Amino acid sequence: MMLSLQTVLYSGAIGLMVIGLAGVLLSSHLFRTILALSIAEAGVSLMLILAGFRPDAAAPILLDMTAAAAPHAWVDPVPQAMVLTAIVIGVGIQALALALAIGVYRHYGTLNVAEVKEKMVRELNQQQQLVQVEESLHAPEGSRPLPVVMRGER
């Protein structure tokens, strides 16, 4: 079975995306989540580049325009421009994510996903002045009488 270059590259791109997204879902540490995101982004960038890639073609800038080359002799420059934009945006967002992670660590002293979530929910509840144990809003009116047995034991 012959594997073409593009097949290999496409599987690589999709593989990177899957690794990254799985990392986001599965990792228990926020820093690893951010790293996994950057892996996924690398996969997508590769995929975008591949959309304009042609084997045996030159970079568009090196082409001798006077040679009246065949229209398929250069790779499509549009996706390359787009990937540049996407990479710059990705770097900015990663910097922001790391800054936020520092903020989280300063306040909570941990970057463990479960612990951060627990502390966040507790803080949000406090902010809304929610008492943890509270009677159900949908419970019927009036107090519920205790079972006779329990009263008897008292």
Next chain:
Amino acid sequence: MQQIALLVAVPLLGAFLLPSLARVHLLLARWGVPLLLLGLLLWTVPLLQQVESGAVAIAIGHFAAPLGISFYVDQLALWLVILLLAVTLLIWPVFKSKVHQQSLLLILIGSACGIILSGDIFNIYVFYELLSVASFGLVVERRSGAAYAATLRYLVVSSVGTVLALAGIALIYNATGTLNLADLARLESSDWDRTKAIAAFTLLILGFGVKAELFPLNQWVPEVYGAASSRIAALMAGVISKVALLIIIRLVVLLFPYPEVHQLLMVLAIAGVLFGELAAWQSRDFTRLLAYSSMGQLGLVFMALAIPGEAGVLAAVALALHHLLIKPALFLLAESWGRSLSQLRGLWYTQPLKVALFILLILSLLGVPPLPGFWAKWLLLSGLASLDGSLAAMALAVVAVATVVEVSYLFNLVRILVDEREQTVQDVPLTLPHSRVTGVLLSLAALILVAASFNIAAVGQHLQQIVQQAGDRQHYIAVVKPEIKP
């Protein structure tokens, strides 16, 4: 009309000039932002007349459509810009916010206008990212641990959405070699592989659905709205989600008018409605109740969008407009009421006007007949009823169940608000801050609602005309005129 790009350029320029201006004089920065927004608003309103007969397309830098970036201005887009500017002006606290927040707000406005007007998927993606970054900055403003944690989790979800959307964009470019919406709309369904198209749509809708609170990437909503100030929550739930919705409307109308796409949208919408309403029923505080119910309401909007043809778009726009009017008002109310529901007992006796207005707003939200909410929900239900198939029947049932659940939790809240029995028992007397501004804005929203319910025929007719223009695929192609490629 050629200067429509100013809607993007001026706020962005202002955002970066503002910190320097603030050094010269603080007053300049403080008054600069509202005056700028007011100026843009007054400049945009007369443009509505110019697009009434037909939409206008502008090639940025005179590069023609498929290669260059085109802006597409129709009535729907302009109305959204006007509502965006008006709502921001009304709810933004001019005198309380710091300079960098004002800068972020301007970036948010500029990028939202870019998303609304742009006619190129990649350009939309870039503005969408800009909007995300600005919203992260606004959400984290309280700098508490919860704000940092909620924003970071929001950023992670948002970035996952970005990765999916970019993969969708790559797939479209791979299949068609163009990203211009008009150029893509021209393609017949035979021109590109249906499987690829549906895969691309799935990726795009999951990606852009993050901001539109589409299930399943909407789990950030309650945390972020809880951690951010109510005004930011009002802005994001009210307007920014509609901006993302407009992307999805354009995608469904122009690129993917396929039955599979409508089915996918319907499944996601049903799940979103059920999840949002049930979670709202369970929540114990006002802010999160609103956040979850907002997810449910937007689920209804997507359900409407899943109805093929113009009827679906009309129902979606009507529901979205109604949500845009009511949700910011309710979130502003949450600024003074944002706390445990059981502590709101007997509020009727201290703030009767606000409670009365609140009841009016939720009646419209539920769809009680004379109010506009009824009309919007009626459009959805009649659209769903006209469809065949088990999915549409299930959607009808879900709408009915969701309405019952909504009635349950909202009227339970009303019952708490007018309960006099508990007020005397409680040892802590209720001292909620009186906010005059909130009262005025609430009255304004209620007034618009009542006015709309008296003129429902005229409003409906105008809306239909707007949607007719937005839903016309051939019109979009004819206006943008992408050059035929060799």
